[in-house]
Amino acid sequence: MKRFVRWLTKLLEYPLRWQQAAATRPVAPGWGSLMIIAPLAALGTLVMAIACTRARVEAPGATALYWLALLLIFVPAAVRFAAGPIARGEAFITLIALSIALYLVSFLRSPLLLRGFDEFLHWRTAYDILTTGRLFTDNAMLPVSPLFPGLESVTVALVSLTGMNLMDAGALVLVSARIILLLSLFLLYERASGSAQVAAVGTLVYLGSSTFLYFDAQFGYESLALPLTILALCMLARREDQTAPHLPAWNALIAVVIFAIVLTHHVSTYMLIAFLVVWSATDIATRLMGVRGGHSPLGAALWALLLSAVWLGTVASLTLDYLKPILNDALNSFYQMVTGVSGPRRLFEDAAGQSAIILDRIVGIASVLVLGIALLLGCWWWLARHRRNALIGALMLVAVVYPLLPVMRLSGGAWEMANRLSGFVFVGLGLAAAFGLIDLPLPRRWLPRRRVAAVVALCIIFMGGVVAGASPDARLPQPFRAAASERSIDNEGAITAEWVRTRLGRDNRMAADRTFTNLMGSYGGQRMIVNLTDKISISGIFLSYELSPSHYRIIREQRIRYLLIDRRITTVLPTLGFYFEEWEQLIVPYRPPVHISPLEKFDYMSGVSRIFDSGDIVIYDVGGLWNAP
C-alpha cells in the first residue's frame, strides 16, 4: 500500500519537473493589448447589430455575421490571455469590456421590448413595487417572484433616482451584474491560484457555461444573485489572511452581500450555502493535514443558512412548493432514464422539436470533450501542486460534478436542471480547466503549441456554451410569428399591453392565449387567469363555437372582465402544440390552424362588448355575462 501511494504521488507530481522550464516571463507594465481588444470587441457588437438587422427581415448572411461577431468579441481576449503573463489592470479592463460586449449580444436581439417570458414576470414585480411603493405584491403568474425582490428593488431605485424607464434601468442593472460576475470570478481565481493569467483564462472558460450568454443575461432574479454569490466567495477568499483591525469590516460587508443574495434568489442562496459547507469541509481537511489556514468560511455558511431559514419561514414559504415539483420531475426523469424505464431524450432537439444543425452538434460534442480533457488535466495539477489549498479543493469538488451535466441532458425532465446547474458548476470548472489548459507545466518545446491549443480550446468551449444555451432561432431576432412563444411578442402586442394598463386600469381579470397571458400579466398590469393559480381552464371559452353553461359559470365565478384575442393565431400552427393551455395538444391535434369562427362568436353575443380593435388584436368586455342566465 505504501509503495502504491508513493508511486501515485510520483505520478501526480511528475509535471513539477517542468516547472523550472516554464519560467514566467515578467509582466510588462501598461495596458498591454487593450488598445486592440477593446475596439475589436466593440466592432463585434456592431457586427452583431447588423446580424440582428438582417435576421429581422430574413436576409441571408445573418447567421454567419452572428458567429463572426462572437469571435471578434471573444478571440482577441482569448489570444491575449493565453499568450502569457498579464498585468492585472489590463485583465480587469478587458473583462469589463467583455462583460459589456457579451451582454449586448443578448440585448441587441430585442432592444425595445422584453423578450423572454421570465423577463415579463419579473418586470411585473418591479412595476408593482414602483406603483404601490411596497414589496410582496401579488403576481399570479409567478407567485414566488415578489418574495425575492432584490433585482426589482435595485431596478426601481434606479428608475426613481434617474427618471429612466423600467426596461432601460433593468438593462443597466444587468450590465453592472455582469461586470461584478466577471471581475469577482477573476479575483477569486487569482486569489486561489496566485496567477492573473490563470484567473483570466478561468474566467474565459466560465463564459462557456450554457446559461452565461442568454439565460443569466435576462431580467430575472438569478442574473443578479449569481454575480453577488461569486462576489461573496471572492470577499471570503480575500478575507482569509486579513488581520484583526480589518476583520470586522470584512465580516460586516460579507454579511450584507449574503443578506442581499437571500433576498434576491432562492437557488443561488442554496448553492452558496452548499459551496460554503464544502469549503468549510476542505478547510478542516487541510488543517488536519497540517496547513495553517486562514479564517474559516463556516461562519458565513451559518449566517447564510440562518437568513435563508428565517426568510423561508416568514416570507417565502411558497418557495418549497414551487421548487419541489421541479426537483421531483427532474430526479424522477433522470432515475427512469438511468434504470431504463424510459429512453433518453433526443439530443440536439429543442422543446419545439426543432433539430440542431450539424455545426451545432459538432461544436456541442467537441466542447464537452475539450472540457472533459481540461478537467482531467486540471485535476492532475490540483493533486500535484494545490491539494493542500482549501479554496482550490472546494472549487475542484464543484468542477468534478461537470461530467454529470451532459448525462443529465439525456433525460427529458433533467435537461433543464442540467442547464441551470451549469452556471454554478462552471464556477469550479473555470479554475480547473484553466489549470489544465495553461498552468500544468509542460516541456518547454511544447509551450508555443500549448498556447495555440489553449486559444482553440477556449473558442470551442465558448461556442459550445452558445450552442447549448440557445437554439439557432433564439440567438437572433426572428420576424413575427403568432403562437410561437417569444417570437410572438412584437410592438403591436406591447403597445396593446400599454393601452390596457393605462386605459383599463390595473388588475382586471382577463384571459388570453399563452403569449398575451404573459404580456398582459406583465406590461399590461392585469390579473390574468392562469391554470397554475386559478385551477381552471379557459381554452374552451375561446375555442368552442358556442359558450356552454360551464363556460358562463367560469366567466361569472372567476369574474373574468376581459377577453383578448390575437386573430393572427388562425394563420399558423402553434409551435408548442397549443394556443392557450398545454392540455389542448392531448385533445386537439391541430392540423389546420384554429378556425376564426369560434373566436368571432363574441361579436354576436348580446352580453359582450367589443371595446378595442387594432386589426390583429381585439378585446372584449364580458362583464355583461356575469348576470347572464
Add this chain to the structure above:
Amino acid sequence: MRPRSFRGLTVAAAIALLTLAMAFSGLRNPAEQDGLPVWFLPFGVLMVLYLPGYTITRALLPELDDAMRLLLSLGVSISLTVLGGLVLHFTPWGITTSSWAVWQSTFTLLGCLCAWACRRQPITGRPAPPRMSLPLVISLLTSLALTVTAVWLARESAFRAGTAFTQFWAVPSLADGQPALQIGIYNQEKETVAYQVYMESRGRALEQWSGIVLDSGQTWETVLILDSLPQSPLRILLFRADDPDRIYRMVRVVPATFDALMELQRKP
C-alpha cells in the same frame, strides 16, 4: 508613494446632498412614475450603483487596491440597495423617490464622514496605475462610439421592423352616474393618416367625427357623454379617408356592459 486623496469622497458627498435636495424639491419626471428628472441620470446611476459602496469601503477598508475597490463599490452598493428595498417597505413612507434618496444618501454620507474621520491613519504606498496614452484613449473612445452605434442601429431596425397598425377603442364608463364612452384612435401606421369615425345604433346614425388627421405616433381621443343608458348596441366604425367605403376598425358597446359597470360601482 501615492498620497491619499479625498477628492472622491468630497464629490460623493456633494452628489449625495444634491440627490437629497432634488428628491425633496418636488421636481419629477411625470412620464416615469415620479422619478427624478432625466438630466439627473448620471448622478442617480452613481447614487444607486457606485457611491454608497465606494464611501463605505473607503471608510472601512482604506487599504484596498483599486481593483477590489471598484468591485466592492459596485457590489456593496447594489447589496445595500437590495436591503434598502426591504427596510423601506416597512417604513410608513414606503418605497418612493424621496425614501430612496434618503437611504442611498445616508450610507454615502456616513461613509464619507467615517473616511474623513479616519484620515489620520498612516497612508500606505501603492503605485499609481499606468498612464493611459493618447492612442489608448482614442481607441477607447472609438470603442464607445462603435458600441453606441451598435445599440442605435439595433433599436432603429427593431422599430422599423415593427408592424404598422391603428388602434381604435370605445371604452364605456360611468361619469358621475352618467354613461359615457371614451373613444380614441392611435396611429402607428408609420405615415400620416386621415380618419373618420361614425357611430350608429340599429342602422341609425348617432354621431360622426370627420377630418381627424394624425401623424404616426399621434393619438386622438374624445369623451362622449350619453343622454341615457343605451337600449340597443352601439356600433362605432372607423374609416380611412383614403378608403372610405371599407370599415377599417369596428368596436361595439352593448347595454349589458353598462349594467355591469353600475353593478361594479355599487359593489366593487
